Amino acid sequence: MEPLTQAKKSNLVLILDYGSQYTHLITRRIRSLSVFSLCINGTSSLDSITELNPRVIILSGGPHSVHADGAPCFPSGFIEYVESQGIHVLGICYGLQLLVQNLGGVVKVGEKHEYGRMEIEVQKNSGLFGNKQIGDKQVVWMSHGDEAVKLPEGFEVVARSNQGAVAAIENREKKFYGLQYHPEVTHSIEGMETLRHFLFDICEITAGWNMEDVLEEEIKVIKAMVGPEDHVICALSGGVDSTVAATVVHKAIGDRLHCVFVDNGLLRQVYSLATSL
Ligand SMILES: Nc1ncnc2c1ncn2[C@@H]1O[C@H](COP(=O)(O)OP(=O)(O)OP(=O)(O)O)[C@@H](O)[C@H]1O
Known part of the structure; x- marks a missing residue:
């Protein structure tokens, strides 16, 4: 069974990519938690998203402003789809702003522009931060110009930056969550903990995927595809991929x-030397 086929059945964490330089890091971090994650273009059609049957969807960061012409967005019908299926959604940076803007809140072109290390403070007890208490602080990595200034109905601020900007939000009932900072980079000291809390405590995902399974499954797929007698030609450059x-x-x-x-x-x-050996 392909890894995708296996993941489709149960625990796929789907990343919708809006162009952040860190998007693939989110995929890697989640895989390192033994959960299969897959990254596809953030403007993919609704059909290509539903076909993958994700348990959780993460909207990545990106360099755009939600106010710019042609700013990338999830397809129409996406919100209705995730709500009807009970899919948890986490927006990271631009992803948070997409959620806020599309659910009736307001994202303003930022006056403060937060880049680099920054301290945030917990404002509300939330599964996102495990046992952290109101007032607890942590250092995170910010990289945004725009900011959410009015949250959609049903959302609450979970953390703010020391400049007062919204840093984390949630709407538990609708299963929408957002982080204005990048939990996937190591500069966000407790970022992995937050991803862990999100996946395992909030989304109740089961860990169990591993790279060795992928190898086994891929070998089966190739054997089935090639059959017992056929031969295969591979253009081998000596690079990593081939x-x-x-x-x-x-x-x-x-x-x-x-x-x-x-x-x-x-x-x-x-x-050329390696390939000639
Ligand atoms: N000199 C070569 N001899 C044989 N095949 C090649 C050669 N150069 C490229 N290819 C084939 O074309 C594919 C794409 O090449 P490209 O230069 O884009 O590298 P790539 O996608 O980084 O892959 P790789 O890591 O294998 O080099 C390679 O994966 C390989 O299958």
Whole structure:
């Protein structure tokens, strides 16, 4: 069974990517918690989202302003879909602003512009911060110009920055959550803890996915795809991508894999040497 097929059945955490340089880090962090996560374009159609049957959706950060022409957004019908399916949604940075703007709140072009390390203070007991108490502080990594100045109905502020900007929000009943900072970067000292609380305490996701399973599953998929007799040709550059592909296919079908390396004279010496070995 493909990893995706397996994850589709139960525990997929789907990341909608709005262009943040940290988006793939969110995927990696979640996978490191033994939960399968997958990242797709944030403007993907509703069908391609529903087809994946996610348990949790994370809206990534991004360089845009929700007020800019052509600012990327989730597809129409998305809010109705997540509400009807009881899917938990976490908006990170731009993702938080998308939620606020689309649910009837107000995002203003920021006057303060928060970039870099910043202290935030818990304003309300929330599952997002585990046992943290009101008034507890933590250092996080901010990177935003715009800010949420009025929350949609049903939302509450969970934390504020020391400049007074909204740093974390929630609407427990509707299962919407938002972090204005980036929990996925190590500069957010307790960011991983927050992701952990979100996934396991709030969303009640079950950990159990691991990379070894992916290898096993991929080998089965390749064996089934190639069949018992056919041969496969792999264009092998010596780079990471084709080397990993060749290694996995070789594990599946052995010597029926034939790698072709083209020495075009423009390769880094180490590649050409490694491939000729
Ligand atoms: N010199 C080469 N000989 C054989 N195949 C090549 C060669 N250069 C590129 N390819 C094939 O084209 C694919 C795309 O090449 P590209 O240069 O875009 O690198 P890439 O996507 O980083 O992949 P890789 O990490 O394998 O180099 C490679 O994965 C490989 O299958």
